[in-house]
Amino acid sequence: MSYLPDQLKDEKNYYLKTIMQPGKTLSFCGTKLPVPGDCDAVLQGIYGDYHKKVKAGGDHGYPYFKKNEKLLKETFKENWLQDYAFKEKDLERPEVYSFRDIVLKTAEYFIASQKKSFEAFVRGDFSMVLALLSKAQEEAITLGNTIEQKKGTGTESVSYIEEYCEALYHAYQSISELLAIEENPMENLSSALRKDLERKLKKPGYYLRKLHSALEKEFKRQVVFLPHSAKHFDSLRPLIDSLLKAEDVECTIIPIPYFDRLGLGEFSDMHYEGENFPKGYNMTDYRSYDFAKELPDCIVINSPYDEFNHVWSVDPFFYSREMKNYTKRLVYIPWFITDEIDPEDKEDGKAFSNMEYYVTVPGVFHADLTIVQSEQMRKAYLEKIAQFAGRGISRKMSKKISGAGSCLLGEKEGQGTIAQFRRFLFKK
Incomplete structure (x- = not known):
């Protein structure tokens, strides 16, 4: 496509009438366009051997395209919205966690919470132990429901969550029963009872490790x-x-x-x-x-x-x-x-x-x-x-x-x- 009056000023665009007429139409991008009768002569006149691939030369340098585009950009400056303008914020990366990341990090959080529960027991802070166990069970139920919504029922991970919750319940009950009898149970805690409580507090951790492995396979x-x-x-x-x-x-x-x-x-x-x-x-x-x-x-x-x-x-x-x-x-x-x-x-x-x-x-x-x-x-x-x-x-x-x-x-x-x-x- 060209602006004809501008092309008429340039002698290199002069051709014999017999080359141009009679004209014909060719298909181009889904439409029909009028072209000179002897297209080959015109193309050779413009490009020489136009079948030969030539990579050198200017870019999209139509006679007025680039000049006018530059003028428009200089005139409109930041209001020129036709072309992409780079901004540093385009390289910024929002913090996004995949669903897989979220469930795995939740399991790792449970493992860390389990460790805190045991440390609180060793310090004799039984109230803290009960609070952590209760919170862990609530959060585990939420995770199990989320997994079932995503994967359906009967997954291996949910079965481990159920066993984890059962172990949390038994640990919670044992600590609660001890507190009901003794105001300061650590002072009079027998060696056998202490070992039994430690075993019950460690048992949820066993299921958490199984849970983490199951989540890695399922997700x-x-x-x-x-x-x-x-x-x-x-x-x-x-x-x-x-x-x-x-x-x-x-x-x-x-x-x-x-x-x-x-x-x-x-x-x-x-x-x-x-x-x-x-x-x-x-x-x-x-x-x-x-x-x-x-x-x-x-x-x-x-x-x-x-x-x-x-x-x-x-x-x-x-x-x-x-x-x-x-x-x-x-x-x-x-x-x-x-x-x-x-x-x-x-x-x-x-x-x-x-x-x-x-x-x-x-x-x-x-x-x-x-x-x-x-x-x-x-x-x-x-x-x-x-x-x-x-x-x-x-x-x-x-x-x-x-x-x-x-x-x-x-x-x-x-x-x-x-x-x-x-x-x-x-x-x-």
């Missing part, structure tokens, strides 16, 4: 994938296949809707491709998954643009800045690969300049890990970030960007993206 790490387009599923598929076969991970795939955008940025048609993804995978409806309740261990996004893609947008609920509030590990995996880019090679000038459209975007900064196709591309990402946000930010981002590979490059189990992802998922 596997949950990973949620949020693809938006079926045709880009291959960028995630080898990783998903690997996790589905793993015995230590639960994998959920949630296709999410996306919208076309009109000229002023407003949303137009909604697209949902849940039915178009490959068969053989269980797809979860995005409307039925409660992120605040589930709190997965990891969320994987495929779209990093948030509101700054002028052509389309995923549903705003699934923007990267929102998703990091529901998980402690947000991972971005690009849906595409490119030719390798060297920021110092003039031949790569155009490609490096155009990296702004997929590197200087919110998801890269909000994500806890971005996995790109190679170590060379990692260096290119970091150089682009340095030019965009400064060297200091680039150094911080070097810890968040991995050049482990791409599923689109035919990775195998234990290599590249899969190995890097598992290391990150299981990192303490």
Whole structure:
């Protein structure tokens, strides 16, 4: 597309009438466009051998596009909202605990409380012992109910909670009966009775250790994938296949809707491709998954643009800045690969300049890990970030960007993206 009066001023745009007429129409992006009759002659006149790949040259440098964009940015300054502007807070990470973390930390809290109960007994503070035992039982019942809501009845963990509560009850009863007889029971406590009470106070700890092991088995790490387009599923598929076969991970795939955008940025048609993804995978409806309740261990996004893609947008609920509030590990995996880019090679000038459209975007900064196709591309990402946000930010981002590979490059189990992802998922 071009502004014809401006093109008429440039003699290099003059062509023989026989080249231009009669015209014809060609299909382009779902529509029909008028083109010169001899397209080949026009393209050769502009580009020479246009079949030859040329990486060098300017970026998206239409005659007035960049100049006018720069003028608009200088005029509107902070009110220019068309492009992403980095803020330090985008690197901040809210403290989020997964559901798995919560139940395991609760079991560890019970173990610590059990230790306090025994220490209070040794000091002779029997009132404190009773208070701790009573509180522990109430909290254990709450945990058991929560697990049953999540996993249903009959779990091994709930059976250990029941035995733990029974042991707490017997310890509580024994201490209570002793206090009813003796005002200061430690002064007249026989050796045999003391050992019996110690045994009863230690017994709940046995079930707590069993409980912790059962919770680790029952509550596997949950990973949620949020693809938006079926045709880009291959960028995630080898990783998903690997996790589905793993015995230590639960994998959920949630296709999410996306919208076309009109000229002023407003949303137009909604697209949902849940039915178009490959068969053989269980797809979860995005409307039925409660992120605040589930709190997965990891969320994987495929779209990093948030509101700054002028052509389309995923549903705003699934923007990267929102998703990091529901998980402690947000991972971005690009849906595409490119030719390798060297920021110092003039031949790569155009490609490096155009990296702004997929590197200087919110998801890269909000994500806890971005996995790109190679170590060379990692260096290119970091150089682009340095030019965009400064060297200091680039150094911080070097810890968040991995050049482990791409599923689109035919990775195998234990290599590249899969190995890097598992290391990150299981990192303490």
